Amino acid sequence: CEPGWELNQMNCYYFSTTKSSWNDSRRSCTDLGSDLVKIDSREEQAFLARRVGDIMENFWDRFWIGLTDSEEEGRWFWVDGSPLDKSLSFWDSLPDDWKGPKGTNPEGEDCAIMGTRGGSQNLKCWYDVFCSNSQKSVCKTINKSPFD
Incomplete structure (x- = not known):
């Protein structure tokens, strides 16, 4: 892997500690030749939950992952276009698409963050939030170096 x-x-x-919106975070990942993380296994979720939990500075200090239902409410897709596999879903509580106080954000909560400070025992640490929130993020790419 590249340094860092x-x-x-x-x-x-x-693990980017720069806070920005979901779209800006995704752009930052693609600028690095990667994308927001797509979680493909329980083992990967365990690794990420542990690492993110170690980095978090407080309860709200969570990280964007590459999951959104902005195209169609309730249908969650990864950044590569593949639908969320229900057997590999780690919501802490089901996404509620909250519209903000008095409906001030009619788009609702369409992007996913992850993280439980200190790590999550049951791995369920995904939450839906407004895509415009400023959060840290996790980028993922395939290891291209044969020597790591």
């Missing part, structure tokens, strides 16, 4: 990235299995992860 972490290797797990065959993938490289970048």
Whole structure:
């Protein structure tokens, strides 16, 4: 992996501590030749939950993942266009698409963050939030270096 990235299995992860919206965070990942993380296994979720939990500074200090239902409410898709596999879903509580106080955000909560400070025992640490929120993020790419 490149300097500043972490290797797990065959993938490289970048834990960005710069806070920005989901779209801006995704752009930052693509500028680095990657994308917001797509979680493909329980083992990957365990690795990410542990690492994010270690980095978090407080309860709200969570990280964007590459999951959104902005195209159609309730249908969650990863950044690569694949639908969320219900057997690999780690919502802490079901996404509620909250519209904000008195409906001030009619779009609702369409983007996913993850994180439980200190790590999550049952791995359920995903939450839906407004895509415009400023959060940290996790980028993922395939490890291209054969020597790591």
